[in-house]
Amino acid sequence: DAGVIQSPRHEVTEMGQEVTLRCKPISGHDYLFWYRQTMMRGLELLIYFNNNVPIDDSGMPEDRFSAKMPNASFSTLKIQPSEPRDSAVYFCASSPGQREKLFFGSGTQLSVL
Amino acid sequence: EDQVTQSPEALRLQEGESSSLNCSYTVSGLRGLFWYRQDPGKGPEFLFTLYSAGEEKEKERLKATLTKKESFLHITAPKPEDSATYLCAVQGIFGSARQLTFGSGTQLTVLP
Numbered sequence: 001d002a003g004v005i006q007s008p009r010h011e012v013t014e015m016g017q018e019v020t021l022r023c024k025p026i027s028g029h030d031y032l033f034w035y036r037q038t039m040m041r042g043l044e045l046l047i048y049f050n051n052n053v054p055i056d057d058s059g060m061p062e063d064r065f066s067a068k069m070p071n072a073s074f075s076t077l078k079i080q081p082s083e084p085r086d087s088a089v090y091f092c093a094s095s096p097g098q099r100e101k102l103f104f105g106s107g108t109q110l111s112v113l
Numbered sequence: 114e115d116q117v118t119q120s121p122e123a124l125r126l127q128e129g130e131s132s133s134l135n136c137s138y139t140v141s142g143l144r145g146l147f148w149y150r151q152d153p154g155k156g157p158e159f160l161f162t163l164y165s166a167g168e169e170k171e172k173e174r175l176k177a178t179l180t181k182k183e184s185f186l187h188i189t190a191p192k193p194e195d196s197a198t199y200l201c202a203v204q205g206i207f208g209s210a211r212q213l214t215f216g217s218g219t220q221l222t223v224l225p
Contacts, residue, residue: 043215056212091156099145104156
């Protein structure tokens, strides 16, 4: 298995632009998570899905952030409009069950200028 | 609110010099405590899950232990390839079932 696949690996954009991050979870995993990692705040859960349905989006910082999971093999995290404070590494992770360990992707390094 | 504090923030060891990393936590009810390893430019990689006080788990040179207030990650005779950031996370029984609260990590450097 190729593991959790994220794209792009790096994204540099200007303030105000729309950014879309993509994730392909491990096949058969029912849970998908989006995390953000910064030096100041560490790893923070933004949102998670169970069987393609968003369960908890309380970590989404504001309305500029949205996430979708149209099918079991694909999810997106969109930021519109982007701001410099959104600069961080965004991780996608998947899990086969409620108490199971998380499998993380390699992350997307986002820089908003 | 669940809280996780890891210490030290950074640790430098000579190859073969054993030590321990600490993870102190506050949670209303513990569902599980997780240890992850993170290499630069990569996502965290799962190491262990501990569910109850007194539980211990081992993997190669690593051993994780759990009490009601903290967890330790013991590293015996470390090698340079053990250099990484080690993250601790707790999952509480209240709130969102899959919510993990992560600590800020301990950056371990093992010198040859």
